[in-house]
Amino acid sequence: MSNLILSIENLYKSYGATEVLKDINVSIQRGEFLVLVGPSGCGKSTLLNCIAGLEEVNAGAINIGGRDMVGVAPKDRDIAMVFQSYALYPTMTVGKNITFGMKVRGVDAATQAKKLADVAKLLQIEPLLNRKPGQLSGGQRQRVAMGRALVREPQLFLFDEPLSNLDAKLRVEMRTEIKRLHSNLKASIVYVTHDQIEAMTLATRIVVMKDGIVQQIGTPSEIYNHPANMFVADFMGSPSMNLIPATVEALPTGLAIKIKQENGTLELMDDTKIKGLKMGAKRELLIGLRPENITNPTANSRLVAPCRIEVVEPAGSDTFITTSLGEKPITARLRADTVVSPGAEIDLAFNLASASYFDAGNGERLN
Amino acid sequence: MEWLQKHMPKMVLAPSFMAILLFVYGFIAWTAYISFTRSRLLPKYEIEGIIQYERLAQSPRWDVAMTNLAIFGILFIVISMVLGLLLAILLDQKIRTEGALRTIYLYPMALSFIVTGTAWKWILNPGLGIELVIQGMGWESFEFNWLTDPNMAIYTVVIAGVWQASGFVMALFLAGLRSVDQEIIRAAMVEGVSTPRIYRSIIIPSMAPIFMSAFIVLSHLAIKSFDLVIALTGGGPGYATDLPATYMYTMAFSRGDLGQAASSATVMMMVVMAIIVPYLYSELRSRHDG
Amino acid sequence: MMDNLVKDGSLRQVALRAGLYAVLIIFALYYLMPLFVMIVTSLKSLDDIRTGSLIGLPRELVFDAWGKAWSGACTGVKCEGLQPYFWNSVLIAVPAVMISTVLGAMNGYVISQWRFKGSDFIFALLLFGCFIPFQVILLPMAIVLGKMKIAGSIGGLIFVHVVYGLGFTTLFFRNYYITIPVELVKAAKVDGAGFFRIFWSIFMPLSAPIVVVTVIWQFTQIWNDFLFGVSFSQAGTQPITVALNNIVNSTTGVKEYNVDMAAAIIAALPTLFVYVVAGKYFIRGLTAGSVKG
Numbered sequence: 001m002s003n004l005i006l007s008i009e010n011l012y013k014s015y016g017a018t019e020v021l022k023d024i025n026v027s028i029q030r031g032e033f034l035v036l037v038g039p040s041g042c043g044k045s046t047l048l049n050c051i052a053g054l055e056e057v058n059a060g061a062i063n064i065g066g067r068d069m070v071g072v073a074p075k076d077r078d079i080a081m082v083f084q085s086y087a088l089y090p091t092m093t094v095g096k097n098i099t100f101g102m103k104v105r106g107v108d109a110a111t112q113a114k115k116l117a118d119v120a121k122l123l124q125i126e127p128l129l130n131r132k133p134g135q136l137s138g139g140q141r142q143r144v145a146m147g148r149a150l151v152r153e154p155q156l157f158l159f160d161e162p163l164s165n166l167d168a169k170l171r172v173e174m175r176t177e178i179k180r181l182h183s184n185l186k187a188s189i190v191y192v193t194h195d196q197i198e199a200m201t202l203a204t205r206i207v208v209m210k211d212g213i214v215q216q217i218g219t220p221s222e223i224y225n226h227p228a229n230m231f232v233a234d235f236m237g238s239p240s241m242n243l244i245p246a247t248v249e250a251l252p253t254g255l256a257i258k259i260k261q262e263n264g265t266l267e268l269m270d271d272t273k274i275k276g277l278k279m280g281a282k283r284e285l286l287i288g289l290r291p292e293n294i295t296n297p298t299a300n301s302r303l304v305a306p307c308r309i310e311v312v313e314p315a316g317s318d319t320f321i322t323t324s325l326g327e328k329p330i331t332a333r334l335r336a337d338t339v340v341s342p343g344a345e346i347d348l349a350f351n352l353a354s355a356s357y358f359d360a361g362n363g364e365r366l367n
Numbered sequence: 368m369e370w371l372q373k374h375m376p377k378m379v380l381a382p383s384f385m386a387i388l389l390f391v392y393g394f395i396a397w398t399a400y401i402s403f404t405r406s407r408l409l410p411k412y413e414i415e416g417i418i419q420y421e422r423l424a425q426s427p428r429w430d431v432a433m434t435n436l437a438i439f440g441i442l443f444i445v446i447s448m449v450l451g452l453l454l455a456i457l458l459d460q461k462i463r464t465e466g467a468l469r470t471i472y473l474y475p476m477a478l479s480f481i482v483t484g485t486a487w488k489w490i491l492n493p494g495l496g497i498e499l500v501i502q503g504m505g506w507e508s509f510e511f512n513w514l515t516d517p518n519m520a521i522y523t524v525v526i527a528g529v530w531q532a533s534g535f536v537m538a539l540f541l542a543g544l545r546s547v548d549q550e551i552i553r554a555a556m557v558e559g560v561s562t563p564r565i566y567r568s569i570i571i572p573s574m575a576p577i578f579m580s581a582f583i584v585l586s587h588l589a590i591k592s593f594d595l596v597i598a599l600t601g602g603g604p605g606y607a608t609d610l611p612a613t614y615m616y617t618m619a620f621s622r623g624d625l626g627q628a629a630s631s632a633t634v635m636m637m638v639v640m641a642i643i644v645p646y647l648y649s650e651l652r653s654r655h656d657g
Numbered sequence: 658m659m660d661n662l663v664k665d666g667s668l669r670q671v672a673l674r675a676g677l678y679a680v681l682i683i684f685a686l687y688y689l690m691p692l693f694v695m696i697v698t699s700l701k702s703l704d705d706i707r708t709g710s711l712i713g714l715p716r717e718l719v720f721d722a723w724g725k726a727w728s729g730a731c732t733g734v735k736c737e738g739l740q741p742y743f744w745n746s747v748l749i750a751v752p753a754v755m756i757s758t759v760l761g762a763m764n765g766y767v768i769s770q771w772r773f774k775g776s777d778f779i780f781a782l783l784l785f786g787c788f789i790p791f792q793v794i795l796l797p798m799a800i801v802l803g804k805m806k807i808a809g810s811i812g813g814l815i816f817v818h819v820v821y822g823l824g825f826t827t828l829f830f831r832n833y834y835i836t837i838p839v840e841l842v843k844a845a846k847v848d849g850a851g852f853f854r855i856f857w858s859i860f861m862p863l864s865a866p867i868v869v870v871t872v873i874w875q876f877t878q879i880w881n882d883f884l885f886g887v888s889f890s891q892a893g894t895q896p897i898t899v900a901l902n903n904i905v906n907s908t909t910g911v912k913e914y915n916v917d918m919a920a921a922i923i924a925a926l927p928t929l930f931v932y933v934v935a936g937k938y939f940i941r942g943l944t945a946g947s948v949k950g
Contacts, residue, residue: 054843073369075849087844091862100858101848148844160840375852376771379763383823384779390801390820391786394794401796410800457681470936471685474692477932477939478925479881481898485905485921486691489698489914490711500711534688538940591790594883598902612884615792620888625796632792643788647781 003030004066005156005188006051011060013043013050013212020046021212024060028190028205033182036192037199038209039235044192047209048160051190053077065155075105077156080149084161086141088133088148095120095129098147119147122181139170146181159191163198175201196236200224208232224290227356230363233288242294244287245326245360248277257287259326266305266325268352277357277366285366288356291320294332294348301349307332308345323348395636402630408623419630429631432609435521439610440589442525443532447585448578450529451536456566458537459544469541472534480531484598487527488514517607520600524592524608527599532588536581543577544570579646586642590635611635699723699919706914722915726923730916732903735892739923742900746880746927748811749896753818754875760819761826761871762864766856768827769834770842780831787824794821795888802889809891817889818879825878826871833867834860869938877928877939897924 007027013020020043028034036044049055051062053074062069064077088097098119099112107115120126123143133141142162149157162178163171179202182189193199199206200220208215208223208231216228227233233241246259246268257268277285297304310329311322319334332348340346357366405415423429454472458465475483490496493512501509513519547570555565593612600608602617609617611631619628694711699722701715709716728738768780798817799808807813837860845855886896895903901924905917932939 049843052843052847054846071369073372074843074846079847081844081847083840083844085838085840087838087840089841089845089859091859100845100850104849104854148848372851376767376773376776379852380767380776380779383760383764383783383827386820386823387779387782387786390794390798391789392782394797395789397797398793410796454681454684457677460677462678462681468681468685470933471688473936473940474929474932475688477877477928479883479898479901479928481881481883481902482921482925483691485901485917486695488905489918490691490694492914495706495914496711503710530688530691587788591792593792594898597883597887598905601906612790612792615795616884616888619796628792628796632790632795635790636793639788639790643785647785647788 004028005030005032005064006190007061007063008047008051009061009063011047011050011062012058013046013055014058019212021050021057024214026207026214026217028188030188031186033179033189033191033202033204034207035199035203035205036190036207036209037194037196037236038215040194041211042209043212044194044207044209045160046212048081048158048190048192051156052079052081052158078154079156079158080152080154081158081160082145082149082162084164086133086145086162086165088141088144090133093130093132094125094136094144094147097133097144098151101148101152115151119151122150123147138166139174142166142170142174146178150181150185155188157187157189159189161193162191164193164195171198178202197238200236206236208235210235225354226365227288228365230286230288230358233356233358237290239291239320239331241288241290241356242325242330243328243358244289244330245328246285246287248283248285257285259287261305261326262308262324268303284360286358286360287352288358289350289352290354291331291333293351293354294330295351296334296338297347297349301351303350303352304347305350306345307348309340309342312340312342321346398629398636399633401625402633404626406625406629408625410625419626420634422627423630423634426627428606428609429611429614431606432611432614432631435608436590436610438521439524439528439592440586442522443528443589444582444585446525446529447533447536448581450533451581452540452571454533454537455540455544458541469538472537474534475531476535478531480592480594481598483527483531484595487523487530488599491523491526514600515604517604520604520608524596524599528588528592528595531595532585536585539577539581539584540574543574547573583642583646587639590639611638695918695922699726699915699922701915703911703913703915719915722913722919723923725913726904726916726919730904730913730920731907732895732900733907739897739900739904739920741893742895742897743923745811745890745894746897749814749818750876750879753815753822753879754872756815757819757822757826757875758868758871760823761828762830762861762868763856764823764827765830765832765834766860768831770837770839770860771852780827783824783827785824786821787828791821791884795884799888809889809894811894813889814885814894814896817885818875818882821885822875822878826875829867829871829874830864833864837863866938869935870941873931873935873938876931880928900924 005028008024011021011024024047026034036047038044046055050057051064053069053072064079069077088094089100092100095116098116102112102115116129117126120129123146125140125143125147128136128140128144133144136144142165145162159178163174166174175198181187182202191198191202200223203220205217205219206223207217210231216223216232218226218228223232223236227236227241230243233243244259246257249256249258259266259268307323307325307330309321309323313320313322314336317336319336319338319340321332321334321340322329323332324330334340338346355367358364359366400412400414401410402419403414403416404411405413405418458468462468491511491514492498493510493515496511498509498511501511513523551569551573552565555569560568591612592610593616596602596608596610596613602609602613611634615628615631615635618624618631690712697712697715698706700718700720701709702717702719702721705716705719726739728740729736730738732742764783768776802808802813802817805813805816807816841859842855845859850858880896881898882896883898883902886899887902890896890899901920904920
C-alpha cells in the first residue's frame, strides 16, 4: 500500500461564473495532519467538500488511497467527516448516531456493538450513549461527532471547523485531545479552520488559502518564519507580523534600506541579506518582522533605535507596545518587567536576521 | 444505481412540477386564451379579439361586481387591519386571560365561510334577527334591513367577513408585536418615552412586513370571496352583492357563457397578480440576498 | 412588550385597567355572539324562534332540529339531512390531506436539502400557485376532470384538492426543513445513506410538528372548501359545505331556522374541534401560510 493517502491535482471548482477553487495541488502522506487555513470565503471548506465528494469538481483529479475519485459517492471514498455544527442526527441517541453508518452499510449487530463500545471508551462518552444530542453540551456533542467518524476507521479523516462552535476554554482542551488522537491512531487528517492558532498547533503541514488560491504549503515553522507573501505573513501569527514600509537606496558604500520615523530616518546598512534580495529595479519594499523580533535591546543587539511608545498592552507573560515606523503602527514584544508608559521613548532592538522582505507591489517574498 | 441516486431529487419533484405546470400555468393560459374567443356553452378556439372584455365593460352586472369588490375589499381590509391591530395591542398588555381571549377572537377562522354566512344571514334577518332584539330593548322604530336593501347588502358581507378574519389579523399582529427587539423597547423606556409613543414610533413601524403580509392575505381573501356571498346573500337582492368571483361562477355554470367566465376570471387573475407579484418578487429576492 | 399601559396602583390606573378588560370582554362577546345565537337557535322550537328574541335562551330545550339536520333535512329534492354529505367530506378530506401532505413533505425535502439547478424556480412556481384565484382554473379543470372520467366523483375532488394544496404543503415543509443544517444530509451521505434513507431515518422523525401543522391546515381548507365542491361535484358526491348551503337556501316549505343552525354547527364541528384541540398548530399554520414567502 502506498503511503500517499490523498493527492489533488489541478483542481478547479466554480459556482456558475464565480471560481471558488483555482488550480489546487495538494497531497498528504499517511499519518499527516494537514490543515487548510484561510479567511472565510477562501474556499477551504469547499475544497474539503470536494474531497468528501459532497461537491462536484469542474476540473482536476482527486485521488484517495491511490483510487481516482471521479464519480465515486461519498460513502465509497473510505473517509469520515466531522462537521462544524456536528450534524448529529437529532432524533437518534448517541449510540444510534455512531452506529447509523454501520447499520446503513449492513454491518452485523455484534460488530456494531463492539466498535461502538471501543469508540465510546476511547472518547469517554460511555455514559452518554442513550441520550439524544439535544441533551448534550457542546463539548459532548463534539466528542460524539468524532466518535461517529472514528468508528468508520477510514483511510482519511476530514474535519470541517470542528471546534469553532465551542467556547474558548473547551476549544483549547479539544484541540489537545484531537492532537492526542491523531498521534495515538496514526490517522491521516485534513482539517479546515479559519483559526491560525489551531492551524499552527495541530498541523504537520499547513495549506494557507485565499480567494480559492493556495498561497503557501509548508510546515508550521516554514509558514511562520518564511511566509511566502504578505498575506500569509499577515494572516498567520498573533499579533500579526509587522509590515514596515521602507525604501532601498544605492549609497557609495552599498545598498541601504531606509525607514521613515517620527523624526528622521532609520537606516539599515549593507546587511548581507539585503544584497540577496530579488529586488530588480524596484525601490519600495516592506520589511516583515514578528513582534518578538522587535524587543528589549541586549549587549549583542546589532540594530537599536529609539521609538516613541503610543500604546502599552501588558499581556502578563509579555508586554506589547505599539509605536510607529514608516507611518504605520508597529507592535513590539517586550519583557513583562519592562517599565514603559505611553508617550515615552524607548530603545528597541530589531532582529533583522529573522526579517522577511516583501515586494511592495505584489506582496511576494523577496528573500 | 448511482445515476438513480443522483437524479432522485429531480424525479421526486417532477410529478408536482408537471402538475403545477399543467394545472396552474397551463390552465391559466387556457382561460386567458378562451377569454379572447366567442365561447358560449362549449369552448371555441378561434381568436376573436377583446370582444369578451368589451362585453364585461358594458355589463352593468360586472360593473356592480367590480364596484362591490372595491367597497368590500377596501372596507374589509381596512376594518380587519384596524380591529386586528387594536386587539393585538390591547392583548399585549399582560392580560391574564390572554390565552382564552385569543382563542375566542380567532375561532371564526376555523369556520367555513358557508357557516359564517349562514350564521350572519340569520342574525341580520330583517324581522327576526338583530332588528327585533334592538326593538325589544325599547327602540321600537329601529330598522335594520341591510340584507334585503340592494344599496346596503354589500355591507353585510363586510360585517361577516370582518368578523371571520379580524381575529386572524390580530394573531398576526400579536406575533409581530412580540417579535420586536426587547432591547430597543427597553432603551426607549429608559429614555422616558411614553408607552403609546413607543407603540407609535418604534413598534408599529418595525412591523411593516407584518402589515404587508396581512394586507396580502386579506386582499387575497377579498378577491377570492365567493362562498361568503353565496351563503349570506346569494349575490342578491338581484345581483346587488355580486363580486367578480360570483359573476364568474354564474357565467360559467348557470349562464353557459364560457367567454364571459374566462374573461372575468382573467381580470381577477390580473388583480391578484398586481398585488402578489411585487410581493413575491421582493420576498424571493430578499431571501437570496440574505 | 415588557411593560404595561398601566404600572402603578393609582385609582386612575385601576380604572384604565378595568376599562381595558371591559373592552376586551366586549370584543369577546362580539366574536362569541354568532356562535351563541347558532346554538340557542338550534335548540329552540320554530314557535319559540318566531315569538322570542334572537339572543334569548330557549323556553324549552328541543333537540329535534339536530336530528333533522343530521338525517332529515332537505337539500333540494332529497331529504336525508347532512349525514351522507358529512361522510362525503370525510372521504374527500382524509385521502386528499394524506396525499398532499406526503407530496409536500417530499417536495419540501428536495427544495430545501437537495437543491439543484432550477429547484428554486420550481419552488417559486409552486409558491405563486398558492395565490391564484381558483376561478381562473375552474373551467379547464371541469373539462379535464371530464376527460379523465372523474368528473363529479369523490376521486375527482380528491385530485383537485391535492393539486391545489401542493403549493401550501410544499411551502410548509420547505420552510421547516430549510432550518435544518445542510450538514446533516452531508453527514448522512458520508455515512452511506441515500435519498430516501435520509428522508426516512433522519427527516421524518423530526417532522412531527410540521406534519401536524400541515395536516390541520389542509384539513381545514378542504373541509371548509365550497368552490371546488360546488363546481366539481354532482348530486351524490357533494361535500358538506355545499349540502349546508342547499339546506339553508332550499325554498320549499317553511323556513326552519333551527335546522339551519344545527346544520351549520354540524358542518363546523370537525374544524372547530381541531381548532380547540390543536389551536397552537392551527395558528402556526395560518401564520406560516401567510407570513413566509
